[in-house]
Amino acid sequence: MPEAGRSGGFGLYLHWPFCQAKCPYCDFNSHVSGRIDHRRWQAALISEIDRHGRETSGRILNSVFFGGGTPGLMPPDLVAALLDRIRRTWQVANDLEVTLEANPTSVESSLFQGFRDAGVNRISIGIQALDDAALRALGRLHDTARARAALETARAVFSRVSFDLIYARQHQSLSGWKTELREALEMTDGHLSLYQLTIEPGTAFGRLHARGALPGLPDEDLAADMYLLAQEMCEAAGLPAYEISNHARPGDESRHNMIYWTAGDYVGIGPGAHGRLSLGGKRLATEALSQPERWLSQVEALGHGEASRRSLSRNEQLAEYLMMGLRLRAGLDETRLSSLCVDDDLFNKINTMKEAGLLERCSGKLRATSRGRLLLDALLRELLPVEG
Ligand SMILES: C[S@@+](CC[C@H](N)C(=O)[O-])C[C@H]1O[C@@H](n2cnc3c(N)ncnc32)[C@H](O)[C@@H]1O
Ligand code: SF4
Structure with missing residues (x-):
């Protein structure tokens, strides 16, 4: 993935x-x-x-x-x-x-x-x-x-x-x-x-x-x-x-x-910038120092402005994919969702939300209905996996 x-x-x-x-x-x-x-x-x-x-x-x-x-x-x-x-x-x-x-x-x-x-x-x-x-x-x-x-x-x-x-x-x-x-x-x-x-x-x-x-x-x-x-x-x-x-x-x-919304890769440059990079089989999250003068001095002294760089767990990737993808009217790719998710519990919750008219399936995509988009924050709180 x-x-x-x-x-x-x-x-x-x-x-x-x-x-x-x-x-x-x-x-x-x-x-x-x-x-x-x-x-x-x-x-x-x-x-x-x-x-x-x-x-x-x-x-x-x-x-x-x-x-x-x-x-x-x-x-x-x-x-x-x-x-x-x-x-x-x-x-x-x-x-x-x-x-x-x-x-x-x-x-x-x-x-x-x-x-x-x-x-x-x-x-x-x-x-x-x-x-x-x-x-x-x-x-x-x-x-x-x-x-x-x-x-x-x-x-x-x-x-x-x-x-x-x-x-x-x-x-x-x-x-x-x-x-x-x-x-x-x-x-x-x-x-x-x-x-x-x-x-x-x-x-x-x-x-x-x-x-x-x-x-x-x-x-x-x-x-x-x-x-x-x-x-x-x-x-x-x-x-x-x-x-x-x-x-x-x-x-x-x-x-x-x-x-961002299709969970693609991006380089983040400059104070406080975030990046997501698929490198060496991992999905990396990078974050730069946010304070402008500190960022500038660190780049000059150490040759990089990063404050942190770490590999995202599968659950973190899943959470991001859901959070981003469900914001889109077109929704997110179900195959990619399945490749990230090994948890039946999430699919059960998705089914319950479909029955409640908050989520729907449309040409291979899972998307929020118009009512679901209105309640998106609550819907995501319900769906998002606990880190582990
Ligand atoms: C990076 S910001 C600002 C870009 C530019 N400096 C400006 O002010 O026009 C991008 C957009 O986020 C929105 N924004 C910033 N803070 C917000 C807030 N607290 N609530 C809602 N929208 C916000 C504004 O519409 C803003 O244009
Ligand atoms: S403080 Fe700067 S970035 Fe923020 S809204 Fe105002 S002009 Fe834009």
Whole structure:
């Protein structure tokens, strides 16, 4: 089974951990830093590309994803140097997807052409809300007019453009969400990510919430109605959900994310980046040091930025495969599931869930029904094997 990771494609995730400001809801590995020595960062990232290239030589790269943090703030010549090294290190697929995440600030929009010249062919913009008061409450540095302008610039430069919205925000009504979605669908080309706001411990929102100072969050029922409304409206507009939070015109799905959800292999480079690699008959999980300066110093001193590297047990692989695969509308491959699972108990639970209308079988795939997707967290808690 470990080598089955090779059938899900091969990608490279590169984490740029810096942002202009820290948003109060965000628990991504993102930091505000006045001084970034781009030359040191370039050398360290290139040395990590080289290191991973040595252990995965011969693989064909399907996707590169610059995630963050805010990679939209990277100097385009740094992006160009990294992509150049990547192309020299691996053979790349003819249709290599190269995505970069950006915020809709004017600084970033002015760099779009430079990113395209560097080889980026898909951009994902964090618009988050189409409501100025909501953007302020989310601590964003842009307003809706700026977001629209950034999207327009992006469209003129890139053939593939996606944007993110967050719903189930404070004081958001179902009718307000409907208006935003209608506008979003008019603005979208082929891909849209819609994330339900999660209150993460350790964030400013998490701290406010813990002391009851984050009023107006929707209850579970309203949040579920918002999710269902999004499914309905996106489907009607020709952008069905291909994953819980991601909608695309058929053919415009994010190839990079599909590598994660089909449990493919990916190299993770940069602070806090995770990787999954099928090597030597094992499925390896790698994780880089998350603190940017520590990561940089360790790469320079030891020649690698890893904090840990270990082989995943069969149960861990199974848990990941279920967690990822059931997020997909298409579901997961039953043959691969059977190759991982030696436990009748899991198949009994799956059968019970099928009878309850939460899971279904469809052309060799096991997938969550629309009701199952709505209850996915609870469903996974029930299914997931205990480590052993
Ligand atoms: C890596 S993050 C941010 C990318 C970029 N820096 C930005 O802010 O636009 C990717 C996406 O995750 C979503 N996100 C981050 N924190 C979230 C949270 N607590 N709840 C829901 N969505 C969240 C946002 O939509 C964001 O655009
Ligand atoms: S949401 Fe984006 S811009 Fe805001 S702190 Fe997180 S990564 Fe940075």
